[in-house]
Amino acid sequence: MLCTAKRLAVITSVLAYLFVITVANSEIWPGSPSTTMPLHLSEIVKNLLNNIEKDGDWNENVDSALLFIEFLVKQKVQQQKSSVLDTAIGSLYLEILEKISSIRLKVIQSFGAHNLQAIFQNNLMITGFTLRRHQIDKNLEFKTLAQNYSTQLGTGFPSDIFAGLCLMHLKGNELCERLRRTCLPEIKISTPTYGFRRTHQALQLYFLMHHNCARFYGTRLSFEILATEHCSQVYREHQLIAAFESKEWQELYIEQSAICGLFGFAEFLNIEELTKIIEWESGATCSCIKSHLISDIPKHCRCTDHKHIVLLVQFVNAMLFLI
Structure with a gap:
């Protein structure tokens, strides 16, 4: 536990760093995070x-991923700042x-320094962590995908990996126009x-949709409709993979679960x-x-590989939504 002076300094620096001024009316989750949080998500996040x-x-x-989950x-802290900072949460x-800062x-x-840092500090804003229920179209037919699904996995757009997405490399005075030309299509x-x-x-x-430039491209509702369409298609594949086991x-x-869970879709974000x-x-x-000693982790294991980085984003996001 931090001493009082250091704790106040950390809280002050956290709030000074944040750039969102919205406040969410969220219910404060009671009890110890390590014992009563659904599925012990806080312990899983700390172990990861x-x-x-x-x-x-x-x-x-x-x-x-560290920049993303820090963001x-x-x-979440900013939206609950008046009610959670002196609680277990x-x-x-x-x-x-503090752990993220230490690793970074x-x-x-x-x-x-990663080129994402300026984007997260200056250009993005989340307005809330509210589950979106019954919005995904769960009736899209998926069984016909099974015939040639493995050959279709490499088709479509975009071809960029997470670190290469266009948004992460765009800076300068013409940012919004460049995003419109390169990312929206x-x-x-x-x-x-x-x-x-x-x-x-x-x-x-x-x-x-969470970028400062989003207001120039369309309404919030238009982005949410597009997100529902994309994640409904993701859910179609999700069902197929679940059926194949x-x-x-x-x-x-x-x-799939991690990315569409970011939007708060309950079909991807549930117990x-x-x-x-x-x-x-x-x-x-x-x-x-799991919690491990260094000697307990097999030498061939990589907790920094793609899967575990995605798991980190997923479990942090789930923890924030389900509190």
Whole structure:
């Protein structure tokens, strides 16, 4: 536990850093985060962060994810600042933020500051963490996809990976116009898109709809409709993968759940969904969601690989939505 002076300093710096001034009327979650939070999500998040730090195999995606979850937690703190900072939840948020800062310092020493940093600090805003229920079209037919699904996974737009999304590299005075020219076409494209390319498309939409420039491109409702359309298509594939129960596509399943969970869609953000993924990871050889001594982690395990970075984003987001 932080001493009083240090705690006040951390709280002050956190609030000074934040740029959103909206306040959410959220119910304060009672009890100890480590014992009463659904599925012990806070413990899973802390275990993942600890194991990522122990791993030490830094890469750009690690820094991207750390910046992303730092942004999410700070947005949640800002929206609840009048009611949580002196509670167990407030202490949990500060503990997570301190751990993120500690790991990022090590990553920056290896790679330098990430170009995402300015985007998160100056250009993005989340207005709330509210579950969106009954919006996903769950009736889209998915069984015909099974015939050639494996060959379709590499088709569609965009082809960029998380760290290469157009939004993350755009700076300067003409930012909004450049986003309109380069990013909007890819999230509005109607060409059939599958697999990771579909989730990357949804992720790009997430950044755009929360960007300061979004007001120049359309209404909030128009973005939400587009998000529902994208994630309904993701859910179509999600159902297929669940029906196959194939380990081959578990990583894609996790990313689908994580990305569409960011929008708050309850079909991807519920206890049953999270339990399934936790059970997969608990039974895995590496199991980076568990508490480990360094000597207990097999040498071939990488807690900084793509799957575990996506899991970190998913569980942090779930923790913030389900509190």
